[in-house]
Amino acid sequence: DSGVTQTPKHLITATGQRVTLRCSPRSGDLSVYWYQQSLDQGLQFLIQYYNGEERAKGNILERFSAQQFPDLHSELNLSSLELGDSALYFCASSKTGGNTGELFFGEGSRLTVL
Amino acid sequence: GNSVTQMEGPVTLSEEAFLTINCTYTATGYPSLFWYVQYPGEGLQLLLKATKADDKGSNKGFEATYRKETTSFHLEKGSVQVSDSAVYFCALSPYNQGGKLIFGQGTELSVKP
Numbered sequence: 623d624s625g626v627t628q629t630p631k632h633l634i635t636a637t638g639q640r641v642t643l644r645c646s647p648r649s650g651d652l653s654v655y656w657y658q659q660s661l662d663q664g665l666q667f668l669i670q671y672y673n674g675e676e677r678a679k680g681n682i683l684e685r686f687s688a689q690q691f692p693d694l695h696s697e698l699n700l701s702s703l704e705l706g707d708s709a710l711y712f713c714a715s716s717k718t719g720g721n722t723g724e725l726f727f728g729e730g731s732r733l734t735v736l
Numbered sequence: 737g738n739s740v741t742q743m744e745g746p747v748t749l750s751e752e753a754f755l756t757i758n759c760t761y762t763a764t765g766y767p768s769l770f771w772y773v774q775y776p777g778e779g780l781q782l783l784l785k786a787t788k789a790d791d792k793g794s795n796k797g798f799e800a801t802y803r804k805e806t807t808s809f810h811l812e813k814g815s816v817q818v819s820d821s822a823v824y825f826c827a828l829s830p831y832n833q834g835g836k837l838i839f840g841q842g843t844e845l846s847v848k849p
Contacts, residue, residue: 624779653835665825665839678834712779721768721829722787725837727779 625649628713628728636736640701643731647694647715653677654696655716655725656688660709671696672719703735738763738830742840745823749816749847757811757843759800759826767828769793769802769809770837774823783811783824816847 625648635641647654656668667680671690682688685703690696700707710732714725743758761769768787772780784793789804798813809826826840 624781626779655836664841667836667838670834670836672834678836680836714780716835719834721831721833721835722785723835724782724785725780725835727772727781729777729779 624726624728626713626715626726626728628711628731630731631729632732632734634734634736635703637703637705639703639735640699641703641733643698643700643711643713643733645696645698645713645715645728647696647713648726651715651717651726652694653716653719654690654694655714656682656696656698657712657714658709659712659730663709665712668698670719677719700733705735708733708735738767738828738838740826740828740838740840742824742826742843744841744843746844746846749845751818751847751849752815753847755811755813755816755820755845757824757826757845759809759811759840761807761809761826761828763807763828763830765831767830769800770827770829771798771800771809771811772825772827772837772839774825774842776822780825816845818847818849821845821847 627646668682670678710730714727770785771783784795786793786802827837
């Protein structure tokens with residue numbers, strides 16, 4: 623158990639809909655990262671928050687947005703869903719925003735868009 | 737830009753065989769390098785890391801050495817077990833970019849008894 627909690631574990635929805643994925647980081651971790659894992663794209667970095675502020679942005683679509691709340695949990699919002707958004711979405715956390723530390727990953731939220 | 741290239745899988749080995757999974761990277765500055773492992777149905781777990789050139793990371797019999805001259809971080813294990821069957825990801829964290837990881841495409845390892 624990494625200590626990172628993601629909900630829901632599975633989600634099935636239709637094209638055009640909007641969903642919210644939630645992540646609770648490990649106790650004491652200030653950084654939260656979101657990744658998308660798909661068969662064709664592999665593991666893609668989406669976005670990082672550190673202590674409530676956006677720290678780094680990757681290949682995140684404009685239809686996607688995220689935020690980190692004062693209690694440090696984070697939400698990833700996916701809107702106007704398309705079939706190609708079907709993927710496993712991982713959240714990870716770390717103590718700091720430096721590049722030498724370990725990231726702890728949750729078990730992922732599997733999104734299926736029909 | 738920053739990128740990671742891993743050898744393609746799947747790799748199938750017999751128990752007690754020697755394992756090498758090749759990983760090369762492109763990066764500006766001085767990245768940290770990592771190997772993560774993903775078991776079926778689970779999230780990724782850190783296997784080992786190296787934060788500067790010539791460092792050797794090791795854990796659970798796996799090891800990898802940060803080679804700046806060849807921009808490589810190959811994963812090795814002398815004798816694999818069935819329980820090592822998983823997907824292995826090489827990753828780099830660019831210097832001064834907040835701690836994000838850039839992953840290779842992953843290499844699936846299957847170890848047969």
